Amino acid sequence: MSAASLGGRRIVVSAGPTYEDIDPVRFIGNRSSGKMGFAIAEAAARRGAQVVLVAGPVSLPTPAGLERVDVRSARQMREAVIAQLPADVYIGAAAVADYAPAEIAPGKIKKKDEQLTLALVRTPDILAEVAVHARRPTVVVGFAAETHDVEFYARGKLEKKKVDMIAANRVGVSGSGFESDDNALTVYWRDGALALGPAPKTELADQLLDLILARWPA
Numbered sequence: 379m380s381a382a383s384l385g386g387r388r389i390v391v392s393a394g395p396t397y398e399d400i401d402p403v404r405f406i407g408n409r410s411s412g413k414m415g416f417a418i419a420e421a422a423a424r425r426g427a428q429v430v431l432v433a434g435p436v437s438l439p440t441p442a443g444l445e446r447v448d449v450r451s452a453r454q455m456r457e458a459v460i461a462q463l464p465a466d467v468y469i470g471a472a473a474v475a476d477y478a479p480a481e482i483a484p485g486k487i488k489k490k491d492e493q494l495t496l497a498l499v500r501t502p503d504i505l506a507e508v509a510v511h512a513r514r515p516t517v518v519v520g521f522a523a524e525t526h527d528v529e530f531y532a533r534g535k536l537e538k539k540k541v542d543m544i545a546a547n548r549v550g551v552s553g554s555g556f557e558s559d560d561n562a563l564t565v566y567w568r569d570g571a572l573a574l575g576p577a578p579k580t581e582l583a584d585q586l587l588d589l590i591l592a593r594w595p596a
């Protein structure tokens with residue numbers, strides 16, 4: 379059976395990590411490979427959607443039939459995502475850094491003392507901002523990467539960030555979450571939940587899009 383069409387829909391997907399520079403040679407990053415977000419963007423484009431993929435620093439090729447915008451930091455990702463609104467759907471699969479160095483040192487920081495303290499400041503919460511934006515997409519889907527108490531934290535993010543769905547995955551275990559080709563998601567919305575997988579991220583991408591279509595068919 380062929381997958382249901384997403385023709386006529388404009389979908390913005392974020393993927394990959396963000397890198398928060400400390401100095402010209404060092405940064406704070408995370409383990410996101412971009413595979414989950416790229417799989418969603420690729421599946422949506424294959425099903426006829428007009429897709430913009432906002433990608434953090436990853437080494438993946440650009441899937442066919444979509445527009446890709448490359449960014450590095452959380453601040454740049456925010457600018458790029460907000461610039462793409464309005465859209466029908468926003469899917470935030472990126473692992474956005476929660477904190478960035480308060481200042482980027484202009485030159486390489488030299489080692490001196492036994493300890494070095496870095497001052498960090500909060501980054502913008504892109505998902506929460508999109509969800510209350512004047513040009514809010516009809517459907518806003520976030521992810522939650524959790525090591526424990528997955529439902530508790532995922533439902534907390536659903537409420538606090540005012541999104542329509544949260545796709546939660548367990549991280550810190552092999553075979554799911556960061557870097558792996560496979561994953562397992564539990565998708566939460568206000569009055570329901572559905573477990574997807576374990577399966578390849580490419581299959582989960584189509585299952586997640588099917589779920590979005592089933593709940594927002596218009």
Ligand code: PMT
Nearest residue numbers: 411412413414470473474503504505520521522523556557
């Ligand atoms: O890239 P892969 O290697 O394939 O790995 C996939 C993945 C594990 C990165 C992906 O499935 C995933 O879980 N992405 C979200 C990771 C994350 O940052 O989760 P979080 O629970 O910290 O954030 C919750 C949500 O808020 C996410 O939608 C995130 O994009 C968003 N967020 C977070 C912080 C911030 N400053 N801005 C945001 O938009």
